[in-house]
Amino acid sequence: MNKDNLIEELLIKVEELTLRVRQLESFEKENKILREEIVTLRSENIELKSRLNSNSHNSSRPPSSDGYKKKPAFPKNKNGKQGGQTGHEGRTLHQVENPDKTIKCKPDICSCGHAFTSEKMELSEKRQVFDLPRPKLEVTEYQIHKTICSVCGLENKGTVPEGVNAPVQYGNGVKSYAVLLNVHFKLPFKKIQLLFGDLYGYPINESTVFSASQQCYKELAETEEIIKSKTIEQNVVHADETGLRVAGKLHWLHTATTLLYTYFFVHENRGEKALTCNKSILNRFKGWLVHDCWSSYFKFDGFKHAICGAHILRELEGLIDTGQSKWAKTFKIFLMSVYLMPFEERVKQRQHIVTRYNHICRIGENAEPPPIITSGKRGKYKRTKGRNLVERLICEKDAVLAFAFNKEVPFTNNLAERDIRPAKVKQKISNCFRTVNGAEIYACIECFISTARKQNRNVFSELCATFEGSNFITR
Numbered sequence: 001m002n003k004d005n006l007i008e009e010l011l012i013k014v015e016e017l018t019l020r021v022r023q024l025e026s027f028e029k030e031n032k033i034l035r036e037e038i039v040t041l042r043s044e045n046i047e048l049k050s051r052l053n054s055n056s057h058n059s060s061r062p063p064s065s066d067g068y069k070k071k072p073a074f075p076k077n078k079n080g081k082q083g084g085q086t087g088h089e090g091r092t093l094h095q096v097e098n099p100d101k102t103i104k105c106k107p108d109i110c111s112c113g114h115a116f117t118s119e120k121m122e123l124s125e126k127r128q129v130f131d132l133p134r135p136k137l138e139v140t141e142y143q144i145h146k147t148i149c150s151v152c153g154l155e156n157k158g159t160v161p162e163g164v165n166a167p168v169q170y171g172n173g174v175k176s177y178a179v180l181l182n183v184h185f186k187l188p189f190k191k192i193q194l195l196f197g198d199l200y201g202y203p204i205n206e207s208t209v210f211s212a213s214q215q216c217y218k219e220l221a222e223t224e225e226i227i228k229s230k231t232i233e234q235n236v237v238h239a240d241e242t243g244l245r246v247a248g249k250l251h252w253l254h255t256a257t258t259l260l261y262t263y264f265f266v267h268e269n270r271g272e273k274a275l276t277c278n279k280s281i282l283n284r285f286k287g288w289l290v291h292d293c294w295s296s297y298f299k300f301d302g303f304k305h306a307i308c309g310a311h312i313l314r315e316l317e318g319l320i321d322t323g324q325s326k327w328a329k330t331f332k333i334f335l336m337s338v339y340l341m342p343f344e345e346r347v348k349q350r351q352h353i354v355t356r357y358n359h360i361c362r363i364g365e366n367a368e369p370p371p372i373i374t375s376g377k378r379g380k381y382k383r384t385k386g387r388n389l390v391e392r393l394i395c396e397k398d399a400v401l402a403f404a405f406n407k408e409v410p411f412t413n414n415l416a417e418r419d420i421r422p423a424k425v426k427q428k429i430s431n432c433f434r435t436v437n438g439a440e441i442y443a444c445i446e447c448f449i450s451t452a453r454k455q456n457r458n459v460f461s462e463l464c465a466t467f468e469g470s471n472f473i474t475r
Contacts, residue, residue: 176463238416262450306402308413
């Protein structure tokens with residue numbers, strides 16, 4: 001083989017090798033793209049599966065979405081006694097000393113034909129029936145008389161009580177009842193009208209119900225301010241928010257609630273703008289605030305934070321159901337063991353609890369994939385749900401463990417969630433609030449009624465007192 005042929009052959013081999021190198025580079029690029037797609041598809045598959053299997057037990061979905069497969073948030077003792085528990089005060093009917101009506105049931109004639117007289121009869125037993133009398137409206141007529149003074153000739157007329165302004169009108173009892181039905185018992189105006197027609201024969205006008213609500217709202221202005229100040233004075237306050245459809249737009253109902261007081265306000269924002277507005281109390285609060293992990297709450301440093309343990313448990317359960325985060329099961333067992341531990345025991349084992357907490361969080365941090373930069377979004381890092389949770393647990397450790405070492409701090413934020421739940425029922429029945437003013441009226445009256453309930457007050461009586469210018473809070 002001559003030199004030229006050798007060179008030509010080498011050149012051919014070089015071209016073949018170059019082609020193969022280019023093919024390998026192309027394969028590597030395709031392989032890299034396919035691997036990235038596999039990772040993306042796997043994460044999407046996990047996310048879609050978690051959405052499909054999500055319920056109120058492992059996500060933020062409401063319990064009503066579970067249908068007939070609801071489970072309690074915390075496992076109940078299966079060996080407990082059914083029915084009324086020891087020490088529980090029953091609410092069974094008891095006979096009264098002075099009944100409204102008495103009917104005497106006397107024997108007439110014996111089976112032998114002897115007739116009885118009342119003198120020889122004695123009371124054997126009493127049976128009482130509690131029933132509703134036929135309802136009717138009580139009409140009070142004020143007859144205004146006039147006379148002419150025989151001395152000066154001036155005409156004088158009698159005066160009527162304040163508030164009696166028209167020839168015919170409804171009294172404070174009717175107004176209080178209508179407001180109670182509309183706000184607290186969630187009846188629409190039309191159904192209230194039908195109910196009044198069926199019971200009393202007077203189908204109350206829908207505008208009358210709304211006017212009564214407006215009047216009650218104005219009368220409660222001072223009461224609302226007192227509730228706000230009383231709530232601020234408490235050592236532990238629960239906070240939450242929920243969406244409301246108001247005037248065709250999404251608004252938010254915010255609550256700050258305690259064991260004795262409930263405060264609501266409506267705002268078009270959910271986050272910092274709402275929590276720092278003049279309606280909110282958070283700028284003036286100094287105690288413990290129990291809330292979920294909504295980031296806007298952590299922008300306040302004037303009070304101490306406590307995170308709801310039930311929210312953490314639901315997120316952990318969601319990770320456990322996917323089968324991808326083994327550390328989540330360990331942390332759930334740890335958190336429940338701390339919750340079930342007596343308070344004095346927690347204080348003794350504080351160092352051990354904190355150490356164990358940090359250790360599990362380190363395991364979770366190493367197990368969860370690191371954040372990745374998403375394409376097309378500068379500075380945006382995509383994190384898995386597990387990564388988000390473990391970073392939050394590390395960052396807000398003191399807030400998560402607040403219940404463990406502070407006896408006054410509860411484990412969950414259920415108090416706020418229970419107080420805010422009636423707004424969702426109201427929305428399901430009426431669909432929305434047509435105006436912002438209507439939503440504000442609802443929030444003000446409902447917070448007063450909820451406060452009255454917590455303090456074992458008769459709500460109807462207190463609403464009547466409100467229309468008369470006072471109630472148990474302002475008295």
